[in-house]
Amino acid sequence: MxxxxxxxxxxxxxxxxxxxxxxxxxxxxxxxxxxxxxxxxxxxxxxxxxxxxxxxxxxxxxxxxxxxxxxxxxxxxxxxxxxxxxxxxxxxxxxxxxxxxxxxxxxxxxxxxxxxxxxxxxxxxxxxxxxxxxxxxxxxxxxxxxxxxxxxxxxxxxxxxxxxxxxxxxxxxxxxxxxxxxxxxxxxxxDPIVDSPYKRLPTYEYKQLEKGIWCCRCRSLRTHVEGRKLLICESCGVQEELESAILRSVEEFQVLFLNRKITTNAVQDWCLVVESRKGIRRVLDKHYTKIGSKKHTYFIAK
Ligand SMILES: [Zn+2]
The missing domain is CATH 3.40.1350 (Trna Endonuclease; Chain: A, domain 1)
Known part of the structure; x- marks a missing residue:
């Protein structure tokens, strides 16, 4: 259950x-x-x-x-x-x-x-x-x-x-x-308790963390994008659909930085290896709700 x-x-x-x-x-x-x-x-x-x-x-x-x-x-x-x-x-x-x-x-x-x-x-x-x-x-x-x-x-x-x-x-x-x-x-x-009070989180800041998309199998950051749709891991060779890799990274970003807004720029900076801004934008449009317009656009969970 x-x-x-x-x-x-x-x-x-x-x-x-x-x-x-x-x-x-x-x-x-x-x-x-x-x-x-x-x-x-x-x-x-x-x-x-x-x-x-x-x-x-x-x-x-x-x-x-x-x-x-x-x-x-x-x-x-x-x-x-x-x-x-x-x-x-x-x-x-x-x-x-x-x-x-x-x-x-x-x-x-x-x-x-x-x-x-x-x-x-x-x-x-x-x-x-x-x-x-x-x-x-x-x-x-x-x-x-x-x-x-x-x-x-x-x-x-x-x-x-x-x-x-x-x-x-x-x-x-x-x-x-x-x-x-x-x-x-x-x-x-x-019972309404949601989160354990026992948790002890590590200390980290955005700038300390190496950017990129980690491999879904071996968690190596040595990955690159091939064509428009695939993320390839250079350590273990696993291939993942780029869309799901980007979504994973956005979720990770949210868990780590509760106070940061999800924007196309933020996600591109975080993912590092995705050159196409359009590609990122398309994934966010599809899976998130857009708030604001032009320079002030950001996304929240649907
Ligand atoms: Zn791997």
């Missing part, structure tokens, strides 16, 4: 990373975001094999009396809600008392405590709506390169080697869903 969308935060990082050198904390945060999404997508693909009737909600941000909490994946079926916290950790980790460490000795946030906080808030949230469904929560490690040494015996933790078996054992009734689970999912989705 709710697909996983690329967050604005990740969009900004991807774009900025393609156009300038990220450093220090920003670079780390960006690789964390990519890794996180990779883990989520991996888990999504495993869920595709599940049978029966259920609803899947992904990336949910909820508010229980001023306490925000984020849920990676929810499966709502006839009598049960399965809540999953997904981790894409790689390498060897160990648990000492309640503390989690990588084998290099760095302490990480205890993911089990995170799960328990989310669970407790979500349980109260469900009670508030008088949901009769049973809640089961799991901490899932999806990366096959992850090992948890001295793993605590804990049925909430699903390690990579247990994951397939765990999912095979999940059984959902085949009968059509009743109103209870459907209404609950609707309530969750009706």
């Amino acid at each position: 709710k697909p996983r969308l690329e967050s604005t935060e990740l969009k900004v990082y991807r774009s900025v990373n393609a156009r300038m050198e990220l450093e220090g904390k920003e670079k780390l945060h960006y690789s964390f975001l990519e890794k996180w999404l990779e883990g989520e997508l991996k888990f999504d693909s495993l869920l595709e094999r599940l049978e029966g009737e259920y609803l899947i909600l992904k990336d949910i941000l909820l508010d229980y009396q001023g306490n925000l909490f984020q849920i990676d994946t929810l499966i709502i079926s006839k009598n049960t809600i399965h809540m999953f916290e997904v981790k894409n950790y790689e390498g060897d980790y160990y648990v000492d008392a309640d503390n989690w460490f990588s084998t290099s000795g760095t302490e990480i946030k205890n993911p089990l405590s995170q799960l328990k906080r989310t669970e407790s808030l979500f349980r109260r949230y469900l009670q508030f709506f008088r949901s009769p469904l049973k809640l089961e929560c799991y901490l899932v490690f999806v990366n096959p390169e992850f090992t948890l040494l001295q793993a605590p015996l804990n049925e909430l933790i699903i390690l990579p080697t247990q994951l397939n078996r765990f999912l095979r054992n999940l059984e959902f009734p085949r009968a059509p869903l009743t109103n209870t689970p459907i209404n609950l999912a609707k309530k969750i989705l009706a």
